[in-house]
Amino acid sequence: MPQYLSPGVYVEELPGSRTIQGVSTSVAAFVGPTRFGPTSGRPELLTSYADFVGIYGDPADLRFGDNGQFRNHVALGVKGFFDEGGASLYVVRAFAHRDTGAPEDDHGRTRLVSPGEDPDASPPPAGLTLRARFPGTAGNLRVILTLRSGNDCLVQPNSGPALTRVREFDTVWAVTGGSHPAGSVNVVRRNPADGSWFLSGESRIDLDDVVAVYPISVLVEVQRPTTDARGLPVFGPTVTVGEFGFDPRPIGTGLTTVLTANPPTRRQALTVPLAIEGAADLLAAGDPQDAAAAALAQLLFGATLETASNPATPPANRQRVVTLADGTDGNAPDVTEYEGMPTFADYQDDLTALPFNGLLAIEAIEDISIVSAPGSSTGWNTDPALGTPIAQAIAGAVVSHCERLLYRVAALDAPPNSLPTTVLDYRNLRSSTHAALYFPWLVVSHPIEGTRITVPPSAYMAGVWARSDNTRGVIKAPANEVIRSALDLELRVNKAQQDLLNPEGVNCLRYFPGSGFLVWGARTISDDPEWKYLSIRRYFNYVERSIDQGTQWVVFEINGPALWDAVRQTVEGFLFTEWKNGALLGRSPEQGYFVRCDESTMTPDDLDNGRLICQIGIAAAKPAEFVIFRISQFTATTQS
Template sequence: MVNVTYPGVYVDEVSSGVRPLEVASTSTPAFVGVTEMGPEDATRVTSWTEFQRVFGGFISDSFLAQSVFAYFNNGGRQCYILRVVRSDAATASVTVANRAATPVAGIRFAAKSKGSWANYLVLQIEDASADPGNGFKVSVRRQAEAEVIPQNFADTPALETFDNLSCDPASVRFVEAVLARESGLVTARMLDSNKVQKGLYRGGKDPVLPLGDNRSFQINLDGDGFQPVTLPAAAAQADLAGVAQALQTAVKALTKKKASTEKEAFDDFTCAVETVAAAGGSSRLVLRSGTEKAGSSVRIAPALDHDATAQLKLRVSDSVFEDGAAVQRPARATTVQLGDAQKDDIVKDVVPGDDGAADLLPASFGEAFRKLDTVADASLLAVPGEASTEVMNLGTAYCAGRPLKDMFFIGETGRDDQSAAAAAGFRDNLTASSYGALYYPWVKAIDPAGRSREPVLLPPSGFVAGVYARIDAARGVWKAPAGTEATLLGVVGLGREPSDAEHGNLNAKGTCVLRRFPATGMVVFGARTIAGPAEVEWKYIPVRRTAMMLRVSIYNGIQWAVFEPNDEPLWSQLRLNIGSFMTTLFRRGAFQGSSTSEAFYVKCDGDTTTQADIDLGIVNVEVGFAPVKPAEFVVVRISQKAGQASS
């Protein structure tokens, strides 16, 4: 509303009241099954390369990787992967000793996911680049499945490298936090046995005495801040032990500057003389903070006048300083195998990774489906290779039971159900549902794993999901994902070539058959759901999926209406917005009819929303549409026309 205060022309913007609805995603599948590695929560991947990075490659006891490969090759753009893990699977880990004078078990490195894949991960542990006295560096490599790690293995490129790590929980490079946040392969956990030391500062060997007038320096304990220290004149003439005692007394007399600094840092501060046997009996000063904590430290800086750091060999270039967490660092090692290392002075404990041997029962997949409850943008569901009536029944039931009923199951007959009779028997044992489709037979393709020279038999669901995505993008969800344009890319044959008569019988039962035709190759040639007689209006896949798309699109697009005044202005806006959306779809060929009035209707008025509804806070919108159904049977009648006498 414009505030009118002076004579003139005022311009204001007024909303048109139109809130465009967006078409919901219809072709993002969720693939459920066994993978080599990876998280156990639903994870979105947008390419085959990303799948390999997160979930590994092809494995012998699962078809999920092959199906995802086929999905992307057939036009898929993105999908969710839900890894199912056997109950007795184990996570590979290795416990590495710390750097204390008497080493103890310090840090446990573990794989980020269960399975034997991590037994071939190899860690290299080095000093940090920026602060080698306190930090460390971890490189992660993966060897081939061989018994012996090559001697030059450290020269191979690392999969992951993490530099300047710290064992101090207060550090921004704390090893546990960094690996949890940045690594896709390993985690780290500091063990309780890994104790900190008092922060120390070792000077250079053989300080130059007497000090003369150069008796000053600056000291910072536990990050409290630098404070000036001046030794008494008598200390300038003393031997090194006397200088050490005078330095200790002077620092203890200081007062902490920060409330967070522990008083013991100064009260229990020590300075001693250390003999370096390796340097021919040379001596040096060793300064220690009075506290034992990760942030314990001693730092020395030159004084502005009469600086003594050069003579005392306390300059940074002469000295070695370690924070309290320095000894907590894992011991240096060129190769530490994560789940298959031998115990020694460095390796304190090893737990091998294991894929497990327990059977994956249908209930295992049913439980896994529940992890998709919070995934709102997946609209297809497939369990490649786990073809059983129990799994498919669980899948269609889950799709139908979702609050928005926004997911469709792509099923397949069993690998051994190669005959048409077996496929028909498989279909007969399914619970009727319009939220799923059954495909037959399995397909033959060049082995993507490269293990076989001959084409291998693969489940069709990954290929079919790619066809769904390709046709949805090109034509729309209302176009049946079948026909001569629904070619199966990457397929060189079928597990069995059904005859026309067999195809007809299977089609009548609601089984979608894959066929080979001379001009087009292998194609999807069926578009029926496994709906029963009670759901005959939903027997076609595009009709069911169009209704799903409309339901989700309208649901998402009218959220703005919640808590608006429930009266005619709101009703008219709902009619306008939904009607505009439906009109756009009609122009794209989503509905049958020659006009919008024949194609759909939108009602929201006093008839749909009574006063009783208004009192209960309810507004009712009724949307009806005339779906485009596939021309499943094309009948051409040919007759001869009698010849006519020439004139």
């Protein structure tokens, strides 16, 4: 209580009534193999297919070392998710290193050597190595290094020669005078005593001893390997990584600072596709000029550096193009990679990021409500030695993750090339209120090749869920919705076949003339009839999580009648809005829900142990799955 000690007017702010805001139900997470991208660390929120391609690569096929070539179902699923109406997505890359003992062996790489040196010599020649930051065949990049030079920055004011348009630690090409002008790589430094500029070289170079100073940098561009419309390997469009100087300081933006295994910013860590190894050896000498000169000499060669004196030199004459090699997509990921491993290792070796891999990486992201592992039911998830389907183990891991995290639901795929009876056997392997199974696979157009391909439906269904949530609300069953991406279905299910599958919780995708390809099922794979409808499971997740988040203010408040009334009013206000929106049954609020929080819900033992118990009941509206019109014939009568 405030103290009033002297006469006056006191203005106080009092808290108003608390409200509960409904949480999002349309944020999805996909786990599976991709062509490129980080293998550990918290995933970044993606809001478009272009965001995914920039980090994880395009949808060209994957090439697993132990199983051959397979469709890139995660990339295809991400495109399908956004095409179907999804807006927010997290992706976790599942990667299985080859059994080489060194995670970096799966990265594309090349050693930069001077002309005439043998890169395979033993011992190898001293030099820099370019390495893809992430594993994958998409890491076999074509790297284009271009020398960039600016106009002469040496000026001659009355007070003597000076430099303009440069900063300390900038790298320059300094041309000395004489009958045979020569140039050298130098670093701009400032005298701390009087603030004057000088150039650091083999020895200190005063500005009086040079006739021209050209700022130089290196433009780094990459082209990613992909396939063309015929499926042949080609390099994609040129993408600029950045233009870099050679500032050696850790706080700088130089080449040897940004192009590392762990760049200084989160954006660089996701979008810079390559690293330069061996720079630490160059910096060991301690002289910035020596490091810059050595790096430039290995990156571009001396003849290229001499073109710095002429900024108009065509780019083709000041470029070096190298191609990284030996990057692989690793082995086909097993259930271990999908679940996540506390002992996972990768090239980044960031101890704070390594524990976040597989499903472990998304446990701490509270917004996620939909989880899928697109493609995990394909043929490469079968162990030929044991003859047991790894696909079911991966599906089980995803479902267990959703059950443990409470407010998540898994979208599952039936195995490809399945018949209704085999799908039924697959579904009967597990029961869960937190999962929905879809059959059959979809036929869509490949975004690169333009050919018709079959893809698992779960990622596309996640997009349909998100679209239905955003347009109609989570209480609306995500069914009788058009599948926008579908060109056809792997198998056109008929009514008799769905009569077999629907009661068991297999959601069928159907074709109806005039309507197109529709989602024609909205059930979970639960044997509990109270939770057989997907919309009911997801709606209760929405209500429970909204109340959970909206009542955190209650913790440590005084546990008495005033608090009980406040909690009851807060929850009732939220449920009244839900009833008005049609999510709850009843012609009056009292028929749609009840909220009790008083002496009848708590015992003295509860109060002594700090427990506040609020009992809530809701009558959620269920979908009209069977629409029945009873029609009878009657005889008309005449009235006089």
